[in-house]
Amino acid sequence: MNTLSNLRRYGIAVIACGVALVIASPLNAESSCFLLAIIVSSLFGGRGPGYLAVALSAAAFDFFFLPARLSLYSPTSSYLRFGVFLAAAFTASQLIEARRRIEQTLSQTQARLSRATQIATVAEFAAAIAHEISQPLSAVVANAHACTQWLSGEPPNLTNARLATERIARDGKDAGEVVQHIRALFKKTAPEKVPLNINTVIEEVIRLLRNEIIKSKIAVETNLEKTLPATLGDRVQLQQVIFNLLLNGIEAMQTVTNRPKRLLIRSNLEGTDTIRVEIQDYGPGLTDSEKVFEAFYTTKEKGMGMGLSICRSIVEAHGGQMGNTPSEEPGTTFFFTLPLEAGSST
Amino acid sequence: MKEDTAIVYVLDDDSRVREALSSLLLSMGLRVEAFSSAAEYLTFERPDSPACLVLDLNLPGMSGLELQRKIAGEDAPPIVFLTGHGDIPSSVRAMKAGAVEFLLKPFDHRELLRAIDTAVAQDREMRVKRAEISELRRRYALLTPRERQVLPFIVAGMLNKQTAAELGISEITIQVHRAQIMRKMAASSLADLVKIAGKLGIS
Numbered sequence: 354m355n356t357l358s359n360l361r362r363y364g365i366a367v368i369a370c371g372v373a374l375v376i377a378s379p380l381n382a383e384s385s386c387f388l389l390a391i392i393v394s395s396l397f398g399g400r401g402p403g404y405l406a407v408a409l410s411a412a413a414f415d416f417f418f419l420p421a422r423l424s425l426y427s428p429t430s431s432y433l434r435f436g437v438f439l440a441a442a443f444t445a446s447q448l449i450e451a452r453r454r455i456e457q458t459l460s461q462t463q464a465r466l467s468r469a470t471q472i473a474t475v476a477e478f479a480a481a482i483a484h485e486i487s488q489p490l491s492a493v494v495a496n497a498h499a500c501t502q503w504l505s506g507e508p509p510n511l512t513n514a515r516l517a518t519e520r521i522a523r524d525g526k527d528a529g530e531v532v533q534h535i536r537a538l539f540k541k542t543a544p545e546k547v548p549l550n551i552n553t554v555i556e557e558v559i560r561l562l563r564n565e566i567i568k569s570k571i572a573v574e575t576n577l578e579k580t581l582p583a584t585l586g587d588r589v590q591l592q593q594v595i596f597n598l599l600l601n602g603i604e605a606m607q608t609v610t611n612r613p614k615r616l617l618i619r620s621n622l623e624g625t626d627t628i629r630v631e632i633q634d635y636g637p638g639l640t641d642s643e644k645v646f647e648a649f650y651t652t653k654e655k656g657m658g659m660g661l662s663i664c665r666s667i668v669e670a671h672g673g674q675m676g677n678t679p680s681e682e683p684g685t686t687f688f689f690t691l692p693l694e695a696g697s698s699t
Numbered sequence: 700m701k702e703d704t705a706i707v708y709v710l711d712d713d714s715r716v717r718e719a720l721s722s723l724l725l726s727m728g729l730r731v732e733a734f735s736s737a738a739e740y741l742t743f744e745r746p747d748s749p750a751c752l753v754l755d756l757n758l759p760g761m762s763g764l765e766l767q768r769k770i771a772g773e774d775a776p777p778i779v780f781l782t783g784h785g786d787i788p789s790s791v792r793a794m795k796a797g798a799v800e801f802l803l804k805p806f807d808h809r810e811l812l813r814a815i816d817t818a819v820a821q822d823r824e825m826r827v828k829r830a831e832i833s834e835l836r837r838r839y840a841l842l843t844p845r846e847r848q849v850l851p852f853i854v855a856g857m858l859n860k861q862t863a864a865e866l867g868i869s870e871i872t873i874q875v876h877r878a879q880i881m882r883k884m885a886a887s888s889l890a891d892l893v894k895i896a897g898k899l900g901i902s
């Protein structure tokens with residue numbers, strides 16, 4: 354395999370020089386033709402074939418195009434011509450080789466860089482998870498020590514000790530849920546679908562985000578179609594989708610100062626069998642509307658670039674679609690669709 | 700509980716951590732006040748007791764570091780940082796700004812208690828110093844304008860004669876002022892007066 358490709362590379366040099374020799378004479382442009390042959394060989398064959406081409410052309414040039422060296426009137430200019438040709442040939446092959454090497458290092462660097470950024474985002478993700486778990490875990494440990502302390506008093510304070518153990522159980526469960534949640538994110542398990550009203554889910558999430566909304570001074574306006582039929586879906590996962598979209602909208606408008614910060618949430622029936630939910634913010638908008646759904650792509654300083662890619666996979670697991678639509682006003686509108694109960698197949 | 704029991708202010712936005720810390724510190728016989736945000740802490744009227752502040756880094760609204768900067772200089776209690784997002788730059792900033800300790804969650808309770816002890820001891824010391832200074836200020840306030848004018852000359856080691864010449868008044872008057880200053884400042888000797896003046900920043 355290796356010998357074969359080597360043979361092919363050197364073959365290029367031989368053929369190129371042969372062709373150059375044939376066409377050089379009628380064209381009366383031997384230097385240009387041989388130089389071209391050398392460039393072609395270096396470019397497509399690499400360093401070895403380039404040198405071979407230099408050697409072959411030099412020989413052919415000397416043999417066919419320069420006056421015989423022993424003749425009396427052999428002019429020095431012919432040697433000069435030969436010398437210049439050789440120098441040009443050699444320089445050309447060197448230049449091409451240098452370029453090839455730079456290209457190679459560049460692509461290697463790029464590969465390394467993309468690996469490094471991926472590792473960095475994974476590390477960031479790990480840090481976020483670690484924080485999520487370390488909060489309840491810290492609480493568990495502190496409660497346990499508190500409990501011991503309450504029990505070792507004289508007399509032991511049983512009420513406080515019991516309260517502490519109750520908190521241990523609660524916070525331990527919390528930590529467990531975080532782990533389960535992460536597992537669910539990566540496993541892409543089939544969602545647990547129950548009939549639900551998407552409007553209720555939207556309202557639940559708005560309640561969850563109340564603090565964030567107040568803090569960011571955002572006006573949330575809802576336009577929910579009252580008579581929406583139920584759809585089949587995993588409540589927690591759909592909450593996660595809407596949560597992510599709302600939070601993205603809120604964060605997008607953080608820097609907005611010259612216009613009101615509005616977050617519009619709409620739900621309606623599309624055709625007869627699909628529910629469509631739209632979330633519109635008045636932030637700076639997106640530069641690449643499709644890239645935002647890629648994993649590890651983020652426009653946020655502290656983002657992991659996981660949110661929207663997870664959202665899309667959740668929506669797709671529900672048989673729906675997710676995307677964004679451009680708008681004339683500043684900002685972004687994200688939408689997702691869900692099939693209605695009757696039409697959805699599980 | 701007696702007035703001198705230390706108060707630990709716990710500031711963490713996670714209610715689980717807040718509850719657990721409160722219970723742990725209460726069980727150790729400390730007084731605890733817990734807050735979920737910097738704003739809530741700032742509006743709280745702190746009683747006059749030795750205290751320390753156990754502060755989270757990431758808080759809604761004003762962050763832990765911002766709060767530290769804001770209350771620096773006031774007679775704020777020493778700070779023990781306790782955080783889940785500890786990075787090197789913020790820990791350096793926190794320590795440079797005078798934090799007692801920078802602990803990471805999940806934390807070792809002995810380490811936390813030790814840090815709290817250190818912080819409270821520091822606060823006690825500071826409070827004694829502050830009380831002393833305010834007492835000295837109170838005494839200084841009793842001096843007449845002329846006496847305040849004379850005081851720097853005395854602590855600078857000038858003779859009564861020199862001071863009199865400098866201020867253009869008689870030596871006898873300076874002697875009277877001097878006796879008044881010693882009495883009002885409750886200084887037992889000239890050396891004592893010099894020390895007091897040093898603490899008040901008069902030279």
